[in-house]
Amino acid sequence: MKTRLWLWVPLALFAFFAGLAGYMLTQPKDQFVESTMIGEPLPDFALDPAFGGLPGAAKADFAGGRPRLLNIWASWCLPCIAEAPQLEALKAQGVEIIGIAIRDRPEDVARFLARYGNPYTRIGSDRISEVQLAIGSSGVPETFVIDGEGVIRYQHIGDIRADDVAVLLAELEKAK
Amino acid sequence: MIRSVLALLLTLLALPGAVPALGQDTMPPAPYAYTQLEDPALEAEASALMHTLRCLKCQSQSIADSDAPMAGDMRHQVRSRILAGESPDQIRAWLVARYGDYVSYEPTVSATTWPLFAIPLLVILIGAGVLLRRLGRRRGETGAEAGE
Numbered sequence: 658m659k660t661r662l663w664l665w666v667p668l669a670l671f672a673f674f675a676g677l678a679g680y681m682l683t684q685p686k687d688q689f690v691e692s693t694m695i696g697e698p699l700p701d702f703a704l705d706p707a708f709g710g711l712p713g714a715a716k717a718d719f720a721g722g723r724p725r726l727l728n729i730w731a732s733w734c735l736p737c738i739a740e741a742p743q744l745e746a747l748k749a750q751g752v753e754i755i756g757i758a759i760r761d762r763p764e765d766v767a768r769f770l771a772r773y774g775n776p777y778t779r780i781g782s783d784r785i786s787e788v789q790l791a792i793g794s795s796g797v798p799e800t801f802v803i804d805g806e807g808v809i810r811y812q813h814i815g816d817i818r819a820d821d822v823a824v825l826l827a828e829l830e831k832a833k
Numbered sequence: 834m835i836r837s838v839l840a841l842l843l844t845l846l847a848l849p850g851a852v853p854a855l856g857q858d859t860m861p862p863a864p865y866a867y868t869q870l871e872d873p874a875l876e877a878e879a880s881a882l883m884h885t886l887r888c889l890k891c892q893s894q895s896i897a898d899s900d901a902p903m904a905g906d907m908r909h910q911v912r913s914r915i916l917a918g919e920s921p922d923q924i925r926a927w928l929v930a931r932y933g934d935y936v937s938y939e940p941t942v943s944a945t946t947w948p949l950f951a952i953p954l955l956v957i958l959i960g961a962g963v964l965l966r967r968l969g970r971r972r973g974e975t976g977a978e979a980g981e
Contacts, residue, residue, distance in 0.1 A: 688892070690889050690892075690932055690933075690935050690936075691933070692931060692932070693929075693930065693931060693932060693933045694930070694931055731858060733856065733857060733858045733859070734856065735856050759858070760858040760860040760902060760906075761858065761860070762859075762860065784860060784863075785863035785864075785906050785909055786863075786902075786903055786906035786907075787906070787910070789906075790906065790907065790910055790928075790931065791931070792931070793931035793932055795889035795890070795903075795932065796889070796890065796903075
């Protein structure tokens with residue numbers, strides 16, 4: 658009898674793996690690739706202004722003691738429209754947001770800001786995703802908390818939803 | 834009535850095609866995204882490396898195989914860094930420092946991935962052990978039968 662039970666083990670294992678595979682097929686794919694640069698200083702960069710209205714962005718702009726947000730976005734990115742009101746809310750709380758526009762044109766940046774609001778103090782133009790790759794960002798939009806010493810402290814992947822605002826404010830507070 | 838339903842259906846069908854430009858940039862590719870290095874030896878080095886790096890946007894492709902703008906920008910990084918004298922290992926390490934093992938499209942043995950390599954070996958060994966024991970037992974049985 659004991660040996661009989663043993664015979665069922667391979668079938669049970671097979672059923673387990675088949676079930677697991679079937680279950681995983683129904684789960685949404687996790688497409689987020691997290692940056693492994695958290696805790697590391699920002700790499701050296703100096704980007705030209707993304708359009709005529711604001712200065713460009715450089716590593717030096719993150720010095721001076723207070724934490725800031727670094728927002729990776731683009732005028733061609735749809736979720737960036739969705740997060741615009743949340744960036745405005747963060748700006749209203751006194752947060753300084755420095756933008757980096759990925760693969761973007763000045764006229765498109767200007768049009769986007771005129772339409773959806775401008776929460777930025779500076780926007781650098783990253784035409785070939787150079788700075789994006791250097792900080793370990795894998796898409797738009799992404800938002801990084803940078804402390805007063807220019808060290809990356811937190812990464813938010815995807816658009817900022819209403820309930821992410823409090824999380825980001827808390828992370829900014831922690832980075833002080 | 835039928836006509837308006839048809840018109841509605843047609844507009845619905847046309848909808849996905851109506852927003853082609855959004856969600857994708859219109860910028861020209863980075864200089865070295867689609868342009869090979871002039872030195873064939875350096876290009877071969879760059880190409881070999883590009884086949885072992887994962888596209889971050891289209892995760893089932895290497896950056897050598899992907900047409901995503903970001904993969905183009907990564908190829909530009911690889912080629913321009915090779916041209917500047919960096920070794921493929923240095924460039925790979927630079928990317929792994931930013932994205933972790935994930936960016937490696939070539940499986941490497943590390944603290945988290947070693948079971949992937951160890952388990953199949955273990956299973957084969959167990960299988961071989963079971964098989965040998967069974968065959969040995971059967972031979973013993975037939976031997977005993979023959980002796981009877």
